[in-house]
Amino acid sequence: MTAQIIDGKAISKRLRIGFRERVVKLVSQGVTPGLAVICVGDNPASKVYVGNKIKACEECGVHSFHHGFPDSASEADVLSDIRKLNADHKIHGILVQLPLPPHIDVRKILEAISVDKDVDGFHLYNVGGLVVGNTIFPPCTPYGVQLLLETTGIDVIGKNVVVVGASNIVGKPMALMLLQKEATVTVCHAKTRDLAQHTIIADILIVAAGKPGLIVPQMVKQGAIVIDVGINRLPDGRIVGDVDFEGVKKKASWITPVPGGVGPMTVTMLIENTLRSAERALHLRKEDDYQEWEAPLLKLHQPDIH
Ligand code: NAP
Numbered sequence: 001m002t003a004q005i006i007d008g009k010a011i012s013k014r015l016r017i018g019f020r021e022r023v024v025k026l027v028s029q030g031v032t033p034g035l036a037v038i039c040v041g042d043n044p045a046s047k048v049y050v051g052n053k054i055k056a057c058e059e060c061g062v063h064s065f066h067h068g069f070p071d072s073a074s075e076a077d078v079l080s081d082i083r084k085l086n087a088d089h090k091i092h093g094i095l096v097q098l099p100l101p102p103h104i105d106v107r108k109i110l111e112a113i114s115v116d117k118d119v120d121g122f123h124l125y126n127v128g129g130l131v132v133g134n135t136i137f138p139p140c141t142p143y144g145v146q147l148l149l150e151t152t153g154i155d156v157i158g159k160n161v162v163v164v165g166a167s168n169i170v171g172k173p174m175a176l177m178l179l180q181k182e183a184t185v186t187v188c189h190a191k192t193r194d195l196a197q198h199t200i201i202a203d204i205l206i207v208a209a210g211k212p213g214l215i216v217p218q219m220v221k222q223g224a225i226v227i228d229v230g231i232n233r234l235p236d237g238r239i240v241g242d243v244d245f246e247g248v249k250k251k252a253s254w255i256t257p258v259p260g261g262v263g264p265m266t267v268t269m270l271i272e273n274t275l276r277s278a279e280r281a282l283h284l285r286k287e288d289d290y291q292e293w294e295a296p297l298l299k300l301h302q303p304d305i306h
Helices: 008-028 044-060 075-087 106-112 124-132 140-151 171-180 195-199 262-285 287-292 296-301
Strands: 034-040 063-069 093-096 160-164 184-188 204-207 225-228
Touching (some): 008 044, 008 140, 008 262, 034 044, 034 075, 034 262, 044 063, 075 106, 093 262, 140 171, 140 225, 160 195, 171 184
Parallel strands (some): 034 093
């Protein structure tokens, strides 16, 4: 068996065409969606990620506002900027690029972002919303994975899903979102004993550990669906995931490549959340039009509340 490729780049491209139509509709109603990106310091990887996000905004017609701070910026400087952005009607999404320098309290910064503009989905309100299946903005990477599965026609109900990695931004929200979709979810982390014993039962294996070559074919069930979230730069400069792609693709039924799998979807879902925020802002401005308000992905993919 050779796995079929889940092409995140192509799926993203299709979604972004739809985004442009939504932007045109918003603009015709007097709202240009705006995303503010706050970046502190000179982290080269952050620069690349921020550049990709700004490029995606341009592609979709979303206004982007880059707020760069030097490494020496204080927590108070960043908090003050966030407060101004919270009150700015041109801004529908606020993103703080992580990591932040160690003298800045990440939690404090994330909690300062208005819940209504938290397009990264990292505010405690949105995190808590995941537990009850009622978040406003799902975090972009797991949201992107969920959409990849749905777009590929993969049903998760009742499936054994194993998530390798339990971080706050990928593994944990991913597990909660799939639990909400009625999958049977196992979460593994660095202290998990005998990782293979868990991964081998996975109908759907989602790997987000940041460890190149962690998942080898012997750990994967024949016909499994494998989603590789990892992004690792090897000493020779190559970018690879956490999965031995060449080996595992001979066993899996579907697999995501790195690059070109989950990565483009993360940026795409950031734009989706920003558009949804702008649509929400418009709706809140004219409550009477509630019936007319449509946010297609929200309707389709927002987890049901039990
Ligand atoms: P993170 O915060 O470092 O978390 C890594 C998680 O993996 C932790 O829960 C850790 O366990 C677990 N882990 C580490 N080694 C393991 C092992 N040998 N076996 C099982 N679990 C192990 O990383 P992250 O931010 O979640 O990111 C994970 C990877 O995804 C990275 O490569 C990152 O670059 C990539 N990423 C990609 C995207 C995208 O758009 N494609 C977005 C975000 C992140 P403990 O909790 O026990 O430490």
